[in-house]
Amino acid sequence: MRYTYRCHTCRLTWDTRDDLYDAQADQNAHKYQAHGGARPDGQIIETPGPLDEVGSVVRAGAAGLARGVYRGLTSKSLQKVSETDYFRQAAMLLGGGILILVLIRWLTH
Known part of the structure; x- marks a missing residue:
């Protein structure tokens, strides 16, 4: 700030x-x-400085991604797909990206 x-x-x-x-x-x-x-x-x-505005965008994007991942993982049509190794790797990659975004927000605030 x-x-x-x-x-x-x-x-x-x-x-x-x-x-x-x-x-x-x-x-x-x-x-x-x-x-x-x-x-x-x-x-x-x-x-607010330039990093504060970037942090707000990152936080909103991370929240939207989290909602989308939650809806996708709880969907009945994707339950069979979620049992594959490919899906597990993609979910871990996405989760790691979200954690990195949260860490960047925490470090810049």
């Missing part, structure tokens, strides 16, 4: 920061420089 400090009193917005503590440092510096240490009427705004 990315963060931006905005002072509503002064109507100023600072540059976007990658860390919440950097945005809070902007807020504190402005508080002492422009407002004599008084607390300005402002806030720190969370701005």
Whole structure:
């Protein structure tokens, strides 16, 4: 997540920061420089970064794949197919791909 400090009193917005503590440092510096240490009427705004948006797409795709796999595996017409080695290998490959996507989401969040 990315963060931006905005002072509503002064109507100023600072540059976007990658860390919440950097945005809070902007807020504190402005508080002492422009407002004599008084607390300005402002806030720190969370701005989603490019990896956050990718993570949302990956999560939605993984959820859709999981629903499709579940419906396919519980279908009566595919029960005979599911007993073959080919189907088991394909299911393991798909499951491994989903686990990798979940791991990527976890590492980027």
